[in-house]
Amino acid sequence: MSRTSQTETAVLGALSVMPMTGYAVREAIRDVLGHFWSESYGQIYPTLARLAAAGLVDRDAPDAGAAYRLTPEGLERLRELLAEPVQPSVPRNGLLLRLFFGRHLGVEACRGLLADVRLAAEAQLAGYAAIREGIAAEERTEGDRPFWLLTVSAGEHAARGTIDWAEEALAGLAGMDDPAASQEASPAAPAGAAR
Amino acid sequence: MSRTSQTETAVLGALSVMPMTGYAVREAIRDVLGHFWSESYGQIYPTLARLAAAGLVDRDAPDAGAAYRLTPEGLERLRELLAEPVQPSVPRNGLLLRLFFGRHLGVEACRGLLADVRLAAEAQLAGYAAIREGIAAEERTEGDRPFWLLTVSAGEHAARGTIDWAEEALAGLAGMDDPAASQEASPAAPAGAAR
């Protein structure tokens, strides 16, 4: 049973909060889990169809607009899936890839990337504050609240780590002129020219 | 030409450090970029073939065991690729997905996950210290060193952020008994009283 495409987990999980149409599932995943998860229609609709065929979800009518809801078997299955070991995801960080080869990219461009990422992390941090309030305000979140706040906190810690790192890195690069590699990486052929 | 599969960037980058066989490229990516990048043979060999056809890399002989090296055009191309905007990667964090639905997983299991991830992050931190020394010791790394250390630092900040978060989270969950769901989050027999 390791055929677990985590999409199933995410969809069952979403429906465990409240019954929803497929469209709403997608919106919920984007809006609520957005900072650590994503699903596209191309995944969600076929998954819902399979789940319905397996009796893990159902709906009052097969009409468009009818909400899917979790069956007792679906809840059971969700618990199984959640209990499976976390599968390690492949790390692929385009930013670090660029910085690693920063000698070829040029110090100036690296500074630009770091400045961008620091700004983005600060914006995220502000966003988390808003989400936090939203969760605190909702009454219906009852038993879920501590867990939801946990994931927000993870985002906040990550963002703060990124900000600290970026500032440290910028300070470290501050002194450097565009170095030996300069014969090429510098203003002569500026970033704008390349496509 | 935005068909840029970042694999090309990674392979050209690897060869910019020193000429290598395809096999060695894969090892280098795993060992050196391992904490933020990965490539499989199924990507590397076809990519090398395409790069060679395009004149971006070449080798003394087409024999197995002959190292590929970057051509001047290849270096040029690497710089173009590095200058392209970082493409945002889809967030997919299986750990946070599980914690978000922690009410169904059970508090105890959540604590287990958090304890695991804290341990893993501590191990990573130790690993980074070793890498740091390795980079400092190598003489040939010269102009690359500050950039390489940047990526190590990123890993360290992330790991520390994870540790802080996990400890905070564990403290937050400390008081909680396995709640209403407790009679159920274990083996069997869901009474399904949940609404």
Next chain:
DNA sequence: TGTCTCATGTAATCCGTTACATGATTGG
């Protein structure tokens, strides 16, 4: 009436891993 949002679906395609097949070289 026309446009926007809600809603469902699917076909094409991309990106990437896994698993396998094959062979040379080396050293115990």
Next chain:
DNA sequence: CCAATCATGTAACGGATTACATGAGACA
């Protein structure tokens, strides 16, 4: 000589996104 490592490749598969086709209802 045998096993391990170095080395090259590819076929099969899978997961996911994108883009498109379609249509209902709301409202301006």
